[in-house]
Amino acid sequence: MADAEVRAATPADAPEIARVQLSTWRSAYADLLPAEVLAGLDEAETTRQWTEAVAGGPVAVLVATEGDHLVGFCAAGAAPEQEAAAADGAVPPDLAEVAWVSTLLVEPRWGRRGHGGRLLATxxxxxxDGGAARGISWVPEADSVSLAFFEHAGWSPDGTVRTLDAGGRPMRELRLTGPLDLDLH
Known part of the structure; x- marks a missing residue:
């Protein structure tokens, strides 16, 4: 394997982050999202959103590279109340110490090379280091690859489920939670 690293994203990375997101969703989520939803994803708008996020959004964005290729990314930050709340709306007592991994994607052709683990661990x-004690992330219930990845990291479903409208098709997501002191070897 060529040199692989994880580093902080820069605004110049936004077009590649958008490309990775869109190509990953179009291949990995082809069975989860309607074709018209995937076809309607706008690369220019996605690039604009990632440019804003990287330049000063409420989340940190890291990218994984292999050689000269940007192959994956992770966005995370303090968990918003609505993402961390219980199904009944109760706010967890440790909310100030909960981080939300909102996105972690590695382009499928670069999968199984350790990039996801390096992104999550970093x-x-x-x-x-910023004071979080545990993390949460929402994963589609039908995404067995991502569920297995997070399970390997020591994260598991916390019992909270939500159903999103994915272009007229319901998509169930499980909220996973786990430690931030990871050993992914």
Whole structure:
């Protein structure tokens, strides 16, 4: 494997982050999202959103590279109340110490090379250094690859489920939670 690293994203990375997101969703989520939803994803708008996020959004964005290729990314920050709340709306007593991994994607052709683990471990360390004690992430219930990845990291479903409207098709997501002191070897 060529040199692989994880680093902080810069605004210049936004077009590649958008490309990775869109290509990953179009391949990995082809069975989860309607074709018209995937076809309607706008690369220019996605790039604009990532440019804003990287330039000063409420989350930190890291990218994984292999050689000269940007192959994946992770966005995370303090968990908003609505993401961390219980199904009945109760706010967890440790909300101030909960981090939310909102996105972690590795382009499928670069999968199984350790990029996801490096991204999550590096982000988890940054979040822990910032005072977080545990992380949460929402994963589609039908995304067995992502569920297995997070399980390997020591994260598991906390019992909270939500159903999103994915272009007229319901998509159930499980909220996972776990430690930030990761050992992904």
């Amino acid at each position: 982000m988890a360390q940054r979040l822990a």
